[in-house]
Amino acid sequence: MSLPVILFWILAVISILSAIGVVMAKNPVHSVLLLIVTFFTIAGLYILLNAQFLAVVHIIVYAGAIMVLFLFVIMLMNLNASGEPQKNNLVKFAGVISGGILLIVLVAVLKQANTGMLAEGSDHIGLIQNLGQALFKDFVLPFEVSSILFLSAMIGAIVIGKRE
Amino acid sequence: MPIQNYIWLSIALFCIGVTGVLIRRNAIIVFMCIELMLNAVNLLLVSLSKYHHDASAQIFVFFIMAVAAAEVSVGLAIIVMVYRHTKSVDVNILNRLKN
Numbered sequence: 001m002s003l004p005v006i007l008f009w010i011l012a013v014i015s016i017l018s019a020i021g022v023v024m025a026k027n028p029v030h031s032v033l034l035l036i037v038t039f040f041t042i043a044g045l046y047i048l049l050n051a052q053f054l055a056v057v058h059i060i061v062y063a064g065a066i067m068v069l070f071l072f073v074i075m076l077m078n079l080n081a082s083g084e085p086q087k088n089n090l091v092k093f094a095g096v097i098s099g100g101i102l103l104i105v106l107v108a109v110l111k112q113a114n115t116g117m118l119a120e121g122s123d124h125i126g127l128i129q130n131l132g133q134a135l136f137k138d139f140v141l142p143f144e145v146s147s148i149l150f151l152s153a154m155i156g157a158i159v160i161g162k163r164e
Numbered sequence: 165m166p167i168q169n170y171i172w173l174s175i176a177l178f179c180i181g182v183t184g185v186l187i188r189r190n191a192i193i194v195f196m197c198i199e200l201m202l203n204a205v206n207l208l209l210v211s212l213s214k215y216h217h218d219a220s221a222q223i224f225v226f227f228i229m230a231v232a233a234a235e236v237s238v239g240l241a242i243i244v245m246v247y248r249h250t251k252s253v254d255v256n257i258l259n260r261l262k263n
Contacts, residue, residue, distance in 0.1 A: 042206075066233060070195075
């Protein structure tokens, strides 16, 4: 086995275990920390896939901004000590069965898909030069629309969070 | 490496996220499971981008990240407001939005 394959399996196992930990953890703070571990492994997988720019943006946006926001909200609410009310066991069992059935269906559908191998070695698609060219030539309009989305999200968060 | 490995990993992460949304009652955990599902889709898009040698999928991932950031800011503001009114983040309380 070559080095990228070994790295892929290590990162995949860590990400799945920590994702299960996010769902299972009793303490919300532990959930947040395990989710950060999952995001770092996904960033490692992006680097393995030659998407270096996306890996850096992923770490900045998710680990740097979104999860800090989650941690702040959890600490403001002082939830870390209290036990959350649990769903009853029947509902939990039904939820796990539903998720497992979804997994089985997706695997069964995609098992016969006619797919090939990923190209070995590095290419330049994921570098910032290529992505910038694509973003500002082909996707200028969505880029500008997303700035309006951010403006409206900012105003919406302020209006919702304001004490009346 | 076959691209199938990345597809299985994405499916597994997505299904873990779906299961988390179904079995947890804490609204913040439900939100984090939604983030997990978004990331599974992002991983699939990036691997398909390498498979097809096309940069468009990575631009889509970029936009998904932007929309996720906006969604989280508004959603957490809503959760904070719900907590102020009901002193709880239990999603079962939200079935009566009046009062």
